[in-house]
Amino acid sequence: MKKRHIILIILWTIIIGVPLLLRFSWELTPKKPFNVLFVNKSVTDSVSLTSYATNWVLTHRKYVKPGGSFYDPLEDYIGFFPKEGRNFRVRDLNDKNEETFHQLAKDLNLVYFADTYGVYAHQWHKNDDKVLPYHKIYGGLSERDLDLIENMIANDKMVIAEFNFLTSPSPRVLQERAEQIFNLRWQGWNGRFMPTLNKADTDRVPAWLIDLYEAQNNSDWKFTESGIMLVNENEKVVILEYPKHLQTPVPEITTTFQHRKNYGIPNRIAYPGWFEVTFPRSRAMEVISWFEIPVNEAGKAVLEKNNIPDKFPAAFRGINHPRKFYFAGDFGKTEVPQRFVRFKGSRYLELFLTDLRDPTNREGFFFAYYLPLFSSILKEEYELNQDF
Numbered sequence: 001m002k003k004r005h006i007i008l009i010i011l012w013t014i015i016i017g018v019p020l021l022l023r024f025s026w027e028l029t030p031k032k033p034f035n036v037l038f039v040n041k042s043v044t045d046s047v048s049l050t051s052y053a054t055n056w057v058l059t060h061r062k063y064v065k066p067g068g069s070f071y072d073p074l075e076d077y078i079g080f081f082p083k084e085g086r087n088f089r090v091r092d093l094n095d096k097n098e099e100t101f102h103q104l105a106k107d108l109n110l111v112y113f114a115d116t117y118g119v120y121a122h123q124w125h126k127n128d129d130k131v132l133p134y135h136k137i138y139g140g141l142s143e144r145d146l147d148l149i150e151n152m153i154a155n156d157k158m159v160i161a162e163f164n165f166l167t168s169p170s171p172r173v174l175q176e177r178a179e180q181i182f183n184l185r186w187q188g189w190n191g192r193f194m195p196t197l198n199k200a201d202t203d204r205v206p207a208w209l210i211d212l213y214e215a216q217n218n219s220d221w222k223f224t225e226s227g228i229m230l231v232n233e234n235e236k237v238v239i240l241e242y243p244k245h246l247q248t249p250v251p252e253i254t255t256t257f258q259h260r261k262n263y264g265i266p267n268r269i270a271y272p273g274w275f276e277v278t279f280p281r282s283r284a285m286e287v288i289s290w291f292e293i294p295v296n297e298a299g300k301a302v303l304e305k306n307n308i309p310d311k312f313p314a315a316f317r318g319i320n321h322p323r324k325f326y327f328a329g330d331f332g333k334t335e336v337p338q339r340f341v342r343f344k345g346s347r348y349l350e351l352f353l354t355d356l357r358d359p360t361n362r363e364g365f366f367f368a369y370y371l372p373l374f375s376s377i378l379k380e381e382y383e384l385n386q387d388f
Contacts, residue, residue: 284318
């Protein structure tokens, strides 16, 4: 047999055999019963739920419902449920009677508040000039949400909450209660990376951002490059443009050696999603990772003028209650491809296929940071539960 034919046979064996081996290994991995309740109040497009990061991790690591079936991202959550014809239904904790409600905290292993922001008229009734543009249809924290978290903590159960849990549109009294529960304090600022600040790109640069900036500064919007926007709870807008204010255009998440070792996450990675400026209220919360805004001297002056730090926490863990986590970014809402979700060890293949140099590509962030972080958290909790 010619050498060229041998090489082709070896290559085809690798191309076909390795994926089959990874799939077979995944099938042989035992299922792990783990009772999770997701809360998502901002679902305007149910199709996108199928690719959310949280469900990808659960399926890939084979965490299943107590009955043994995999979690269905379209049904296994509470919050806002879109239906055909701009109809919807709401299923949340307010629907549960007292007995069922208190039993939840005993039965659950984890409650994960993925998104509490809500759904607004301009999102739900697109292209309808008759609706009030920022009228809230549903969303924000409820007393019941916080009651469940307190019950979970009292029962020594795991709680995870993400970006906007501490912020608007929740009433201030509930925001303050949420801050006390997590021992955190939101500083009033939210932000995100903007791949372009050119107002001609109306799909990426919202009209409300331009209107607010121009009204506050009594000047036209002249930004055209990429950058970072920051918006205060009082609607104050701050823009950092690359390279005028920034050394690199994208915020980064950094992690110290000990936490990199504990969770298998990188030293530094670009983060293109939404984030909030939140700090611990006390030493009851430790910081796992930090956001860093890569400002130059001009950018640093802009931040100092507006009392915005260039470094602030990205992920927290409770010290007194180590099963309490808070992510100050919308980590779990990252959409990831489903092609290798049922292949064991596919993270490394996905990292190979993902362009980590593309700051707009959140898949790299998912496979390099969120997947190992959330997997480590789940693994630790699952193993603790097996000891009882």
